[in-house]
Amino acid sequence: MVEKKLLSVLFGTLFLGTSILNGCSSKAVSSTNSSTGIIEVGISQLVEHPALDATRKGFLEGLSSKGFKDGEKIKVEYQNAQGDIPTTQTIANNFVSGKKDLILAIATPAAQAAYNSTKDIPILITAVTDPVKSGLVKSLDKPGTNVTGTSDALPMDKQFSLIKELIPNCKKVGILYNTSEANSEIQVSKAKDQASKTGLQLVTVGVTSSNDISQALTSLLPKIDVLYTPTDNLIASSMALISSKCIENKIPIIGSEKAHVDAGALATEGIDYYKLGFQTGIIAADVLSGKKPQDISVQTLKETKLVINEDTANKLNITIPNNLKSRAELVVGGGK
The missing domain is CATH 3.40.50.2300 (Response regulator)
Known part of the structure; x- marks a missing residue:
């Protein structure tokens, strides 16, 4: 009888532990590099030109302003497709296989490639004209996918x-x-x-x-x-x-x-693309802190x-x- 009670307690403890772990995995960012505790962020940029470069700079500084500085809390890997759309898919696939905790996709082709590669890893987008028509989110107010961020919709x-x-x-x-x-x-x-x-x-x-x-x-x-x-x-x-x-x-x-x-x-x-990127970095910090992309509206700059x-x-x-x-x-x- 004592042995049965001990087994019952043991299985109950294991079940509770598993439930807790499963609950943790439902957060927006569920894992970090186990040896260092560093959050790994992959940045995929379609091509180098001043607007997209300014967006990337703003993103990193937005993250840093919220305590997520590259080389400290986070480790950033930057990849540029040099204007070749198929290369954006290769970059996205590599980020997924490398188990990045978050992906920033700069420009529509890079965003579409990232979304094609994963429906689990949080994806932040920026410099995307129309995230709904591009098939990335269900609506700007409530994305409903693993994607959120900012749009550069034009005035x-x-x-x-x-x-x-x-x-x-x-x-x-x-x-x-x-x-x-x-x-x-x-x-x-x-x-x-x-x-x-x-x-x-x-x-x-x-x-x-x-x-x-x-x-x-x-x-x-x-x-x-x-x-x-x-x-x-x-x-x-x-x-x-x-x-x-x-x-x-x-x-x-x-x-x-x-x-x-x-x-x-x-x-x-x-619009100011640096400010657009900075705002994206603020949203990314919210995701890294536990918020889910599907519940964060895609934002635009009105100014x-x-x-x-x-x-x-x-x-x-x-x-x-x-x-x-x-x-x-x-x-x-x-x-x-």
Whole structure:
């Protein structure tokens, strides 16, 4: 009888211990490197260009501001796909097999690759235009998946208003975009709506690699009055070439973010990608502290900033209205 009681107590203890462990595994981050206690974070970035680099920097500083500093509480592994979408899948698979505790995916293709690889490891996304249409979350308010983070959804109405203010005689707006990026297709669709609302005609040309850009511009520029550059990663990486050819042909560019203007676009009314990344880092800290991604809303930045390139305006003989100049950040350089 005593032996039976002892066995009963033993099995009860084992059951309780197992229940506790199972309860722990339901947290957003369930494990760390067992030998060091360090949380392992993998960062997958589609390509290097100023906006995405600023986002990554902001993310790390956002995490650090909440006590998760690289080399102390966390260990960060950064991988860049160099613009090759299949490579984003390889990176994601490696992060999953390496049992990362959290993945940051920068740009839509990197985010989709990460989500294809795991439905368990928490994924933070940033610089993703439309997480719902990209199949990453069920809704922005309540993701319902292992994905959350931030979207760089554009204030496209402000950007098309800027076209009307700076180039009042504009009738045709061109868009050059990468047909391989889902986020770019989404932006082209939204641009068509904005063009219709503002009485402008949209002329679109798709490319698949940087090698196509020069020829595409040669075909496109004679047909348009203004070029609009979306937050397309291939286009962002080629802005030096694009702005140079546009200035040469006296075609102003309205960009979708500040880095485009720094590279020679005329102007933009866009978001700050460093701030977007910082906000993503704050959300990541919440996940690392135990919150579940599926319950954290995907956030956007409401604040925008007008940026104008004075050098480009002078080269194009465009006079900047005082009401715009007084509230703008003025930059110089870029283009030729």
